[in-house]
Amino acid sequence: MKTKNLTLNVWRQRSKSDSGRFEKYVAKDVNEHMSFLEMLDVVNEELLEKGEEPIAFDHDCREGICGMCGLVINGYAHGPQERTTACQLHMRKVFELGWDELWIEPWRATSFPVIKDLAVDRSAFDRIMQAGGYISIRTGSPPDANEMPIGKHVADMAMDAAECIGCGACVAACPNASASLFTSAKVSHLGLLPQGQAEREDRVRKMVGQMDAEGFGSCTNHGECEKACPKGISIDWIARMNREFLKAMVTADNEVEERD
């Protein structure tokens, strides 16, 4: 079993208004089987023993599905392993790359203000969802589930888009801090399904309107988001969202409200 000492440069920021700075720590005897967050746990435990405040970072399920964790590690959102969240990244990957010094930063975006250290506020995503990321169906009033056949490939495509875990890596990796990948995944998931047709024009306009109102940057088609996405959500969805949005803005009979 390989172990190694690593130098960590960790972003420490007391609060939203604090300007923040890197602090240097040494992670001793890091073991290749540890997950990245377990490595931080160990560092934190030591900090606590020394009477210092542990590094704050968000995490919950630690199996790559809840979307709560998110760190930029040596410039990579969620670290250097493709299709892997920070919690599923294991130290052997870091060892493989020969990294001895790590720079750990939070998601950086004006719409994701830092709460503390590496924890950021992603409530903007919730507000985008609230603007229209749903099918308006009352509890208890649906038709039988098999009443409407949906082609397997359509269902599969919808599922591809629906796999988004809302972690925000797309925003973190985007040179413009754009939320287009996140928004487009939900627009496409629901827009592809027959159930989602009734609200299709409204949904895309409301969600894009909210995305803009949150202050995210615009998409300039770099494709960074797709590469950083732990679920491999494709930028094809962004094109799809753009198409739906432009079509709705030009041809829809009704208007939607501008959001702020």
Next chain:
Amino acid sequence: MERALTLTKTTIGKKALMALSGVAMLGFVIGHLSGNLKVFAGAEDFNEYAVWLRTMPGLLWGTRIVLLGALAAHMASAFSLWSRNKSARKSRYTKKKDLATDYAAKTMYWSGPILFFYIVFHLVHLTFGGMIFGESAVFGIEGYEWDHSNPYNNMVLGFQHWAVVVPYVLGVVALGVHLFHGIWSAFQTVGLNHTKYNFLRRDLSIALAVFITAGFLSIPVAVLAGWIEPTTQTFFYPELEPS
């Protein structure tokens, strides 16, 4: 309802405006290139083409108005999105690795302005050349005199001098780089995508960018290599003379 969502205020609307104005300018660039390549057909053909451009009713001003509008829209959107994108990330990463993007995409905000300044230079040189330099040496270059009735020589003589060639090459390369990302990006922005045909979008943007760059560069190369020479023939076209 407070205010209705308006297309031009949205990021996607602005991007679409940028894409559409870009496509309009791309159309012009292709037309402009195919006209310029007439230089290989000789002075007479080239100069008569110039006369044709001047005399087609509405063509000159129609194009100018569309292009000015497109340029203004393109730049206004670019500037607005640029400032928005800058403020979307106020605190920068200390380390940041690029995984997908390319040189062209990252330098759009450089290739664009370079192109703009080149266009100004280009207009000063060839469109307003006669007005500005009169019959004296263009850009102070000895022996490079303006001849209203001989656009062929105005062009070819210019390409014998580095002061014209260097900005031209820079401008054309910037154009190529800008188009390499711009064309693909435009497809993405207006939502022209389909799983089956998506690969064509990248191929087409590479092909167009290379064709346009090579086409424009072929002229100074031909002049400097001596394949195209200034004409000693004299021309007189009243349509081209200042009124």
Next chain:
Amino acid sequence: MANTELKSHEPTGPIEERWREHKAHQKLTAPHNRRKYKVIIVGSGLAGGAAAASMGEMGYDVHCFCFQDSPRRAHSIAAQGGINAAKNYPNDGDSVYRLFYDTVKGGDFRSRESNVYRLAELSVNIIDQAVAQGVPFAREYGGLLANRSFGGAQVSRTFYARGQTGQQLLLGAYSALSRQIEAGTVKMYPRHSMQDLIVHDGKARGIVTRNLLNGKVEAHVADVVLLCTGGYGNVFYLSTNAMGSNCTAIWQAHKRGAYMANPCYTQIHPTCIPRSGEYQSKLTLMSESLRNDGRVWVPRNKEDVTKDPGKIPEADRYYYLEEKYGSFGNLVPRDVASRNAKYVCDQGLGVGQEVDGERRAVYLDFKTAIERLGKDTIKERYGNLFEMYERITGDDPYETPMRIYPATHYTMGGLWVDYNLQSTIEGLFVGGEANFSDHGANRLGASALMQGLADGYFVLPFTIGDYLSPYQKTGVDLAKLELDDKPVTDAVKEVEARLEKLANAPDPKHSPDYFHRKLGNIIWQYCGMARTAEGLKTALQEIPKLREQFHREVKVTGTADGFNQTLVKAARVADFLELGELMCLDALHREESCGGHFREEHQTEDGEAKRDDENFQYAAAWEWQGVPSSAALHKEHLEFEYVKPTQRSYK
């Protein structure tokens, strides 16, 4: 009032009529009056999220709390396998009755028949609801929904969305919830952790929360409180639960008078990735489906445990499940598989990394399956699982056998509730994994999602409505209670004092995790897969000692009035340290083996769980009496009118 018989308030009559009849006689509130009722819902997973969305839609004034940064991150999201529903789409003879029967039997005859029947009945509505919300379930080529069989069921009734069924169902509920937040019927409080229940005039009337962002302790007063806060599996420290999953809400409610039922019923999942070191923070589940093609073994000789498994000859491999359980072999139920893994490791035959001086893992070998079916078939079936395994362990399961070991996965115990899902405190309702209701002593695969959503969408909105209806207007029958009333301000002060004490222990030495790990070891060792009276007694001595040490030596840095993850952890561990003791007490009192509760003293000659229906056919509901050890036992006797108790055998 010790040892009173608990009233389940279940309807009588033919079982298939009970829920319909019950609903038909519930009291209603006119739509325009519903807004006057304030409903607090804690938790935003399948049960809480679905209930909040449904009740908001009905017009109630709903306030929903979760400790995560978004309701979309509740741990329901991690469920992989699927959700059962008695749709009988595959035409293999399934029915509501059969699902009911399987669930009661699977629960080892320790659940309430009326509840289980209702669950089976509502299962079909869940699928309709989810599909209408846009949940992209797997489909056949013809466009209709696909089903698979799961957890040893003889019919295919499991609906699934790749390996992310929980995620998709939760996102469905979250989207419905988001719609209500936008509509203004639900106010969402993310990053809020419930710290106490406010009981006034005998009724649950509010909660005290800590805002995790700024540390502010606040009271919220309402007409009814619903807890959907999940299970307490993290009492084991290592489990497949999320890091934040905790028992604080149900435990504080318990301390305010809600009875805690069957806390010793915990489910251990046999196929998890084993520990690799002391630092291990959680365990990752590998889908049970792996056992369909993998063969479980350990070396026969202790000398071989460190050997490269590929070099151990066939004769020296102990395929213990195949040898002991001829007909089921590697496919024995979860508890049997788990227990046998423990036995072989206890004998020193465990393999893999040594952690704390022990090797606790067994091999799950795909070599035979790869030879028989080809690598491609195996890849098609388990490709993503193999990838995940490799990412975590660094081993390639196509080449070397996987190492697996059981881990805590689900807790069947929880707050006691009646048929209406109301606890022993009036006005306190409990849904999902947080209550004890539907799974008895053991939960079948693909039925946790089913219960959470059935409770949230289809049961609680009606039973809570029925509860609220008589109080035509706040203040008429419900005693008036305002934020500045003494019972409320006292509750806030109490929480503040409790947190202040945790933040300033007299002799701070160790992190909250240090104590949590120790507690986990005790519980895992003595109240895990196999329990003995002796072991449980040891645990009952050790836990109070550890608790006492914790309150003296827990070290929390930073302040209580800010974002402080250490303090949050400390508060959770404090509650686990109490709940763990009650769990052992319950396990000690239950002198039988049933489902997830296996007492070594009570087994058949074949080593099977031996129930004692004569003496223990009841739900054990514990009442708080100041300290965990003095909890008073109340019993709800369980009747089995339809599914007659039998002893199971997998030989």
